Amino acid sequence: MNADPLTPAPTLAMVGLGRMGANMARRLARGGAHVHGFDAQPEARAALADEPGVVLHASLADAVSALPAPRTVWLMLPAGEPSETALAELVARLAPGDLIVDGANANYLDSQRHARELEAHGLRFADCGVSGGVWGLANGYCLMYGADAEAAARLAPIARLLAPAPDRGWLHCGPPGSGHFVKMIHNGIEYGAMQAYAEGFALLEGKTEFDLDLAAVGELWRHGSVVRSWLLDLTVDALRDPDALDSVAPYVADSGEGRWTVDESVRQGTPAPVIALALMSRFASQGRADVGNRLLSLMRKGFGGHAVKTK
Amino acid sequence: MNADPLTPAPTLAMVGLGRMGANMARRLARGGAHVHGFDAQPEARAALADEPGVVLHASLADAVSALPAPRTVWLMLPAGEPSETALAELVARLAPGDLIVDGANANYLDSQRHARELEAHGLRFADCGVSGGVWGLANGYCLMYGADAEAAARLAPIARLLAPAPDRGWLHCGPPGSGHFVKMIHNGIEYGAMQAYAEGFALLEGKTEFDLDLAAVGELWRHGSVVRSWLLDLTVDALRDPDALDSVAPYVADSGEGRWTVDESVRQGTPAPVIALALMSRFASQGRADVGNRLLSLMRKGFGGHAVKTK
Numbered sequence: 001m002n003a004d005p006l007t008p009a010p011t012l013a014m015v016g017l018g019r020m021g022a023n024m025a026r027r028l029a030r031g032g033a034h035v036h037g038f039d040a041q042p043e044a045r046a047a048l049a050d051e052p053g054v055v056l057h058a059s060l061a062d063a064v065s066a067l068p069a070p071r072t073v074w075l076m077l078p079a080g081e082p083s084e085t086a087l088a089e090l091v092a093r094l095a096p097g098d099l100i101v102d103g104a105n106a107n108y109l110d111s112q113r114h115a116r117e118l119e120a121h122g123l124r125f126a127d128c129g130v131s132g133g134v135w136g137l138a139n140g141y142c143l144m145y146g147a148d149a150e151a152a153a154r155l156a157p158i159a160r161l162l163a164p165a166p167d168r169g170w171l172h173c174g175p176p177g178s179g180h181f182v183k184m185i186h187n188g189i190e191y192g193a194m195q196a197y198a199e200g201f202a203l204l205e206g207k208t209e210f211d212l213d214l215a216a217v218g219e220l221w222r223h224g225s226v227v228r229s230w231l232l233d234l235t236v237d238a239l240r241d242p243d244a245l246d247s248v249a250p251y252v253a254d255s256g257e258g259r260w261t262v263d264e265s266v267r268q269g270t271p272a273p274v275i276a277l278a279l280m281s282r283f284a285s286q287g288r289a290d291v292g293n294r295l296l297s298l299m300r301k302g303f304g305g306h307a308v309k310t311k
Numbered sequence: 312m313n314a315d316p317l318t319p320a321p322t323l324a325m326v327g328l329g330r331m332g333a334n335m336a337r338r339l340a341r342g343g344a345h346v347h348g349f350d351a352q353p354e355a356r357a358a359l360a361d362e363p364g365v366v367l368h369a370s371l372a373d374a375v376s377a378l379p380a381p382r383t384v385w386l387m388l389p390a391g392e393p394s395e396t397a398l399a400e401l402v403a404r405l406a407p408g409d410l411i412v413d414g415a416n417a418n419y420l421d422s423q424r425h426a427r428e429l430e431a432h433g434l435r436f437a438d439c440g441v442s443g444g445v446w447g448l449a450n451g452y453c454l455m456y457g458a459d460a461e462a463a464a465r466l467a468p469i470a471r472l473l474a475p476a477p478d479r480g481w482l483h484c485g486p487p488g489s490g491h492f493v494k495m496i497h498n499g500i501e502y503g504a505m506q507a508y509a510e511g512f513a514l515l516e517g518k519t520e521f522d523l524d525l526a527a528v529g530e531l532w533r534h535g536s537v538v539r540s541w542l543l544d545l546t547v548d549a550l551r552d553p554d555a556l557d558s559v560a561p562y563v564a565d566s567g568e569g570r571w572t573v574d575e576s577v578r579q580g581t582p583a584p585v586i587a588l589a590l591m592s593r594f595a596s597q598g599r600a601d602v603g604n605r606l607l608s609l610m611r612k613g614f615g616g617h618a619v620k621t622k
Contacts, residue, residue: 131536142536144528146521169534171527178521182528185511189538192507192585199583200500203572206581210457210489216482217455217493223480225442225453227500229540261514270517272510273592274503274585281584 009033010157012072013063014054015086016104017044020130021076023137024103024162029053031161038063060086064093071098072154076130079106079256087114096122099154101145103128107260108181111146115176124151125176129183130162140164144171144186146178181264188261188275190231191254195278197227197235205245215239252285320344321468323383324374325365326397327415328355331441332387334448335414335473340364342472349374371397375404382409383465387441390417390567398425407433410465412456414439416498418571419491422457426487435462436487440494441473451475455482455497457489492575499572499586501542502565506589508538508546516556526550563596 009032014025017039025035025048035054039045045056057063064071071094077083083104090100100123102111111127118125126147132139141162145155152172163169173182204212218236222228238244258279265272283289300306320343325336328350336346336359346365350356356367368374375382382405388394394415401411411434413422422438429436437458443450452473456466463483474480484493515523529547533539549555569590576583594600611617 140535142534144531164535171531174521174523185514186538189507189511193504195585196500196503199586200496202581203496203575206579210485212485220482223453224451224475227497264514268517270513273588274506275510277584277588
């Protein structure tokens with residue numbers, strides 16, 4: 001899978017072997033990379049025990065010590081405290097010229113700060129947005145990274161293994177911070193596009209007189225229609241189970257990138273109304289519109305004597 | 312291309328040889344169908360003169376007369392007056408058992424009415440939503456139709472030729488009206504999804520400090536990302552021309568189906584906030600928010616003494 005047989009197979013530490021990190025370690029190892037894996041959870045390490053090409057370590061220190069200089073450490077930890085803690089430890093354990101890649105869904109403003117802080121210690125930094133979800137192991141990941149030229153060059157052989165193909169699906173977007181920025185916008189688009197599909201299917205379902213087969217309509221749209229997409233493919237996969245819609249609560253979590261995209265819209269003064277409304281719709285699904293809706297019900301009673309629905 | 316060699320090649324009239332109708336006539340003829348084409352515009356007919364398998368007629372009457380009974384007439388006329396006029400003429404010229412397929416982007420409520428009116432004359436009717444745009448000739452069309460069982464069976468051999476493949480990309484959705492209903496919802500989703508991409512790319516462009524290459528980011532996202540889609544493919548094609556964004560005015564037309572989808576949301580009481588907002592954003596792009604924005608500017612001046620921007 002390595003594009004250039006003259007490029008030696010990369011060696012790196014993968015820190016954080018959760019759903020994303022573990023599959024990325026597998027894909028790298030299967031592509032010929034030498035992967036030193038570490039996760040604080042023994043179960044996470046155990047899940048990779050049978051993977052040839054992944055050497056597991058019981059501590060971050062051990063994983064780092066196993067690397068040849070200059071070292072490359074790829075973090076796949078939750079953004080915030082876990083990533084900050086690991087970065088602080090790595091500052092103590094790495095040497096000038098070593099490279100840290102943060103593959104978490106971190107806020108790009110934090111990544112810009114990390115790049116500055118690590119540079120003061122002589123360490124190189126790249127922020128890498130990773131898309132592909134649980135399908136990345138088989139299909140490859142879409143990688144968008146921000147880094148200076150030297151760090152980007154060091155990252156490229158790894159990116160070629162993780163991407164869907166050596167020549168596509170990875171991009172050095174710009175300076176440090178730009179990788180997580182591009183990933184943030186990617187996820188913002190995802191919020192808006194997902195919401196559009198959800199609303200459309202809800203309208204299909206709501207037209208009871210036509211008794212439409214939602215899975216069949218979705219499958220139809222996958223072929224030749226303007227709205228064909230990978231999100232539609234996933235939606236159809238889900239709808240094939242006739243109990244799927246009844247099996248989940250109408251509660252949609254949000255995990256940060258949607259909020260950051262709306263923050264960025266406000267920061268720039270660039271309107272992103274549909275992305276913002278998709279985020280607000282998720283908040284409403286979480287019950288956060290209930291207070292407002294109760295108030296509206298009371299107002300209708302107050303000025304119009306309308307009946308209110310009690311609990 | 313015909314799936315079943317035992318099924319005789321279909322014969323039909325294609326009425327309306329505009330951008331969509333002409334390419335559908337071509338695709339049908341190249342698939343082995345016998346197509347009798349008619350358009351009131353001589354230039355539209357002339358454009359198909361070199362297409363083997365398409366026989367051109369100078370009047371609707373001639374095209375209908377050339378068909379063997381039971382006749383199949385496919386309309387690809389603009390919804391509204393042109394379609395109504397043709398339907399009225401066809402009522403006079405067709406015989407019981409003949410089939411009319413309306414492939415326009417018609418309002419499904421009109422299609423339900425047409426089905427009832429034509430049934431009173433013994434004529435069969437199918438409403439067929441057609442997606443695929445100018446790429447349909449090469450890639451095939453996504454076809455969603457509403458019809459009774461007999462009309463649907465008559466339509467199937469034609470659908471198999473127009474679709475991307477004989478076994479996919481076409482669906483008998485339900486009773487008359489359901490085809491145009493499903494197509495309407497398809498287009499509503501398209502409004503929301505397009506708007507999400509547009510907002511995301513605008514935020515990328517607005518982050519000037521990163522100097523991002525929009526075409527490169529879009530191309531990246533086509534490979535392995537969660538937002539990969541045909542709409543993204545088209546967006547990237549457009550962005551490859553560095554002058555593309557400067558070459559068009561920031562004015563987005565709307566052509567009916569978005570409005571109808573929002574009407575349907577109101578009719579059902581099923582929320583479609585993102586689709587509605589995408590439609591409202593198009594209205595704003597057409598200058599229809601200017602009065603409101605002028606008023607807001609005057610209000611700010613009135614209560615806060617804020618400076619207003621004059622023309």
